[in-house]
Amino acid sequence: MxxxxxxxxxxxxxxxxxxxxxxxxxxxxxxxxxxxxxxxxxxxxxxxxxxxxxxxxxxxxxxxxxxxxxxxxVDPADSVPELAAIDRDLPLHDRVAAVLDQGLARVGEAMRWMALLHEISRLEPGRPPAEHREAAMRLWGTRQQAGTEAVNATIAWLLEPDADRLRLPLDDVIELLTTVLMGATMRTVDARRRGLDTPPPDAGRLADLVLHGVLTDGSARC
Missing domain, CATH: 1.10.357.10 (Tetracycline Repressor, domain 2)
Known part of the structure; x- marks a missing residue:
């Protein structure tokens, strides 16, 4: 067959x-x-x-x-086609929300995969689990770096039409998006670990936070 x-x-x-x-x-x-x-x-x-x-x-x-x-x-490059499918003609807020929505889903799934990697390391004959984990993490790190660069390039392409509206360079905006994404994910993971029923992060709300901060319109800069 x-x-x-x-x-x-x-x-x-x-x-x-x-x-x-x-x-x-x-x-x-x-x-x-x-x-x-x-x-x-x-x-x-x-x-x-x-x-x-x-x-x-x-x-x-x-x-x-x-x-x-x-x-x-868990290779970030695996998400590039889905990111590239986001319509660049959407309003900036909607594009950022779509990026965050995809990222939240992917990070959650990646955690399931990494738990499986930890499980399978115990089954490899003739090799200490710790040694296996170190080798796997080295390989994972190499793939992550290349994949992350591809993802960041795609996000930059998505945001580029509005680059002149952003107060920060695109690279800084992408880093901020990543920080918000990881922070929201870890908050959810920590809540689940403690048995708390926490609603999933709202991508639209996070996009609004990234783009407009927490100050009201017209507030003087602190």
Whole structure:
């Protein structure tokens, strides 16, 4: 069985190795979020639409596959197409709110993925969990840097039509958006950890805060 393939004149042709690998990593995400570290090789193969033998010709073992899937899922660059789809003709407030809304959803999902990465580190044979975590975090950091640069470039492209209306340079505005996003997310995480029922952050309200601050219109600068 082989469904991860291309089609040329109606005939299925195998994908190049890199594309096949990426297709598998994308296909297994739903079952990983559903089953966590308890997922079986059979379930992963079924999700990818390939035989188990095919799966492990691409990946060394289940732990390697899960780790790679997690790292791919939390790569910021994965969100670039969705960000780029935001209409640049929308009002500035709506564009900023859309960026924050997507960011809030993605950060929340990323936390689930990182919890899975922690779980799977305990299952890797012959390697101390601490050593595995350090190696995984180094690889994660490298991907995060490149992906974050791609995300920031896309946000800058979205905000550029109104750059002359902003009091700060675009880079500073993007840094502020990131700070607000992370702060709002961590507040929600902390509340859940303490068992509190806190409503999710409102992207529109956060966008208003970023663009207009907390002073009333016409207030003298402090």
């Amino acid at each position: 082989e469904t991860i393939s291309g089609h040329v004149r109606g005939r299925a042709t195998p994908l190049p190795p890199d594309e096949r690998r990426a297709a598998i990593l994308l296909a297994v995400r739903p079952v990983l979020l559903e089953r966590g570290a308890a997922v079986t090789s059979r379930e992963l193969a079924e999700a990818a639409g390939v035989a188990e033998g095919t799966l492990f010709r691409v990946f060394t073992d289940k732990v390697t596959l899960v780790r790679e899937a997690v790292l791919a899922a």
